[in-house]
Amino acid sequence: MSWTSSLPPSFLQMQFMLLFSRQGKLRLQKWYVPLSDKERKKISRDLVQTILARKPKMCSFLEWRDLKIVYKRYASLYFCCAVEDQDNELITLEIIHRYVELLDKYFGSVCELDIIFNFEKAYFILDEFLLGGEAQETSKKNVLKAIEQADLLQEEAEAPRSVLEEIGLT
Amino acid sequence: MADSRRSALLSWTNKPAAKMSDVVEKTLTALPSLLSLDSQPGSAKLSSSSKLGNLIRGITELTSKHEEEKLIQRELVSIKEQVSSPNTTMRQMKELMVRAIYCESLGYEASFSYIHAIKLAQQGTALEKRVGYLAVSLFLNENHELLLLLVNTVLKDLQSTNLIEVCMALTVVSQMFPKDMIPAILPLVEEKLNHPKEIIRRKAVLALYKFYLIAPNQVQHIHNKFRKALCDKDPGVMTASLHIYLQLIQENPDGYKDLTASFVTILKQVVGGKLPIDFNYHSVPAPWLQIQLLRILSLLGKNDQNASDIMYEILDESLQRAEMNHNITYAILYECVKCVYTIHPKSDLLEKAAKCIGNFVLSQKINLKYLGLKALTYVVQQDPKLALQHQMTIIECLDHSDLIIKRETVELLFRITNAQNVMVIVDKMLEFLRVSPDDYTTIDLTGKVAELAEKYPSQ
Numbered sequence: 001m002s003w004t005s006s007l008p009p010s011f012l013q014m015q016f017m018l019l020f021s022r023q024g025k026l027r028l029q030k031w032y033v034p035l036s037d038k039e040r041k042k043i044s045r046d047l048v049q050t051i052l053a054r055k056p057k058m059c060s061f062l063e064w065r066d067l068k069i070v071y072k073r074y075a076s077l078y079f080c081c082a083v084e085d086q087d088n089e090l091i092t093l094e095i096i097h098r099y100v101e102l103l104d105k106y107f108g109s110v111c112e113l114d115i116i117f118n119f120e121k122a123y124f125i126l127d128e129f130l131l132g133g134e135a136q137e138t139s140k141k142n143v144l145k146a147i148e149q150a151d152l153l154q155e156e157a158e159a160p161r162s163v164l165e166e167i168g169l170t
Numbered sequence: 171m172a173d174s175r176r177s178a179l180l181s182w183t184n185k186p187a188a189k190m191s192d193v194v195e196k197t198l199t200a201l202p203s204l205l206s207l208d209s210q211p212g213s214a215k216l217s218s219s220s221k222l223g224n225l226i227r228g229i230t231e232l233t234s235k236h237e238e239e240k241l242i243q244r245e246l247v248s249i250k251e252q253v254s255s256p257n258t259t260m261r262q263m264k265e266l267m268v269r270a271i272y273c274e275s276l277g278y279e280a281s282f283s284y285i286h287a288i289k290l291a292q293q294g295t296a297l298e299k300r301v302g303y304l305a306v307s308l309f310l311n312e313n314h315e316l317l318l319l320l321v322n323t324v325l326k327d328l329q330s331t332n333l334i335e336v337c338m339a340l341t342v343v344s345q346m347f348p349k350d351m352i353p354a355i356l357p358l359v360e361e362k363l364n365h366p367k368e369i370i371r372r373k374a375v376l377a378l379y380k381f382y383l384i385a386p387n388q389v390q391h392i393h394n395k396f397r398k399a400l401c402d403k404d405p406g407v408m409t410a411s412l413h414i415y416l417q418l419i420q421e422n423p424d425g426y427k428d429l430t431a432s433f434v435t436i437l438k439q440v441v442g443g444k445l446p447i448d449f450n451y452h453s454v455p456a457p458w459l460q461i462q463l464l465r466i467l468s469l470l471g472k473n474d475q476n477a478s479d480i481m482y483e484i485l486d487e488s489l490q491r492a493e494m495n496h497n498i499t500y501a502i503l504y505e506c507v508k509c510v511y512t513i514h515p516k517s518d519l520l521e522k523a524a525k526c527i528g529n530f531v532l533s534q535k536i537n538l539k540y541l542g543l544k545a546l547t548y549v550v551q552q553d554p555k556l557a558l559q560h561q562m563t564i565i566e567c568l569d570h571s572d573l574i575i576k577r578e579t580v581e582l583l584f585r586i587t588n589a590q591n592v593m594v595i596v597d598k599m600l601e602f603l604r605v606s607p608d609d610y611t612t613i614d615l616t617g618k619v620a621e622l623a624e625k626y627p628s629q
Contacts, residue, residue: 021175022174025276026275026276026277027275028275029275029308030308031311032345033311034311034312034313034314034346035311037279041277044277057536058536058572059536059537059540059572059574059575060537061537061540061574062573062574063573063574063577063608063610063611064608065608065610066610074179074180074182075174075177075178075179075182076174076175076177077179088461088501088504088505088541089537089540089541090497090498090500090501090504090537090541091457091458091461091498091501093497093501093537094451094457094497094498094501095458097497098451100179100180101180103179104178104179104180109178109180109181110178110179110180111175111176111177111178111179112174112175112176112177112179113173113175113176116175116226117222117223117226119271119272119275120268120271120301120304123304123308124300124304127304127307127341127345128341131341131344131345131373131376134376134379134413135458136372136376136406136409136410136458139406139446139448139449140448141448142369142406142448146337146369149334150296150297150300150334
């Protein structure tokens with residue numbers, strides 16, 4: 001099975017990001033390369049087992065097939081990214097941390113339950129921050145502002161006109 | 171027993187179980203939001219009456235995989251019925267899609283819902299559309315045949331007066347889009363490059379980057395527009411354009427030498443703290459931007475003394491500014507060091523970079539040690555003395571308990587093989603082969619051993 005997608009290799013190209021609990025339950029999965037359902041399931045299963053078997057003091061990086069895996073545990077959740085072998089792993093570690101900070105700011109002291117029950121929100125934030133697998137340098141404020149503006153639409157679903165005018169988007 | 175899923179991610183530390191009072195405290199604080207039924211913008215809404223909430227709670231109460239399967243299959247049958255019904259409103263469809271996403275992420279197949287996700291994106295308004303697009307981006311992939319059906323929706327949304335819809339369309343396009351339909355959408359995305367709102371310009375740049383990656387010849391004619399994005403007054407848009415430039419420069423460094431001074435200037439401004447403070451990450455100004463620029467500069471300065479000359483000053487400054495004790499500073503330093511070693515050599519910079527590598531390799535932090543070894547491997551051809559300087563540490567790393575450190579050390583050794591030490595090194599490699607857990611490493615290492623055997627046949 002070849003990993004390299006039809007895309008040419010690019011720096012900072014993340015292949016996928018998985019979030020899972022200590023029991024191995026997948027909470028979020030974002031794939032930046034085209035893979036069939038079967039392949040995704042196999043990868044998730046294998047990788048989750050591998051990472052759960054790691055001990056606390058070990059390196060945050062490991063080799064897996066022809067990729068580098070960067071992972072970090074936050075409370076009851078493991079955040080795990082796959083990047084190409086030549087990448088700078090510390091940056092990926094910080095990308096994970098930045099994502100957790102964004103979640104924390106949005107949900108207020110975020111915990112796994114927040115992500116379980118509001119996974120769409122977590123995905124929206126992830127998409128604003130990591131567009132197509134590339135980390136955006138947009139300030140934290142901008143990322144969250146974009147999400148909050150869309151959220152406002154939900155609150156005022158019955159009267160969309162006033163909200164859009166209020167935030168100057170029409 | 172407290173639910174560990176309620177532990178706040180960021181304040182958690184890898185220490186033994188918290189005191190009872192802490193745990194009670196956390197549970198008590200979580201309770202109000204758990205039970206409240208009113209919505210608060212931006213904060214967690216654990217809706218106790220939602221169907222998704224019930225489903226999730228149902229799943230967590232079960233004890234066996236078999237029971238979970240039964241429950242989900244029932245759920246999927248119910249969802250399937252409802253999505254196929256002509257009476258289902260878009261609002262209901264949105265809720266059904268969220269549950270379908272949940273089922274799929276548990277590993278159960280719900281492909282019947284894919285077409286409805288597209289429909290939801292097409293016919294839903296605002297938040298419904300948003301969930302529709304999200305479902306599409308999670309269910310489908312670039313090569314999926316259903317993706318074609320999304321094209322018209324995206325085209326329509328790109329022309330919407332509601333900017334949030336434009337954003338959604340651009341977001342989905344940057345993630346997946348059928349290659350053959352690019353000509354249809356290209357002019358619409360192009361015109362967004364001039365949009366007054368920075369978020370739209372930024373997303374348009376990223377969409378074009380995606381197009382460039384999958385169909386470079388379609389995007390040839392607009393290279394001058396990228397230049398405009400590079401000079402955009404908004405740092406976010408400028409950063410987005412760097413993705414494209416990094417790719418272009420990788421393919422043809424000579425074509426962009428004239429931009430070297432511009433990139434150096436931008437890096438100077440960033441490092442000098444000229445960006446809005448909001449772009450700081452743990453007191454470091456725009457680290458990802460810095461790293462992109464360092465990579466671009468490496469490519470431009472390689473084998474080119476004139477280009478390298480322009481960069482020395484800022485590289486020196488970057489190497490100096492590294493007193494802070496944070497992972498991201500180390501990440502920037504690593505890129506800096508790589509850059510210094512890639513471009514035309516300058517002795518005092520090389521000295522500083524070598525010292526930096528030394529600090530990494532000698533660090534007690536395992537992640538840094540790993541990066542130090544990696545850096546050593548990268549520079550060893552140009553500076554074999556450096557490896558020699560740290561040989562004690564390298565030998566220690568050979569016996570390190572963490573496989574990846576061992577692996578990186580073996581890699582390093584492979585590069586410093588010469589006629590004298592080849593036997594010892596091959597021995598070490600074979601030893602590692604015995605403990606190596608996966609096929610890829612085995613194949614790679616065996617290849618290397620074979621290479622060495624050919625190179626030094628007498629030994």
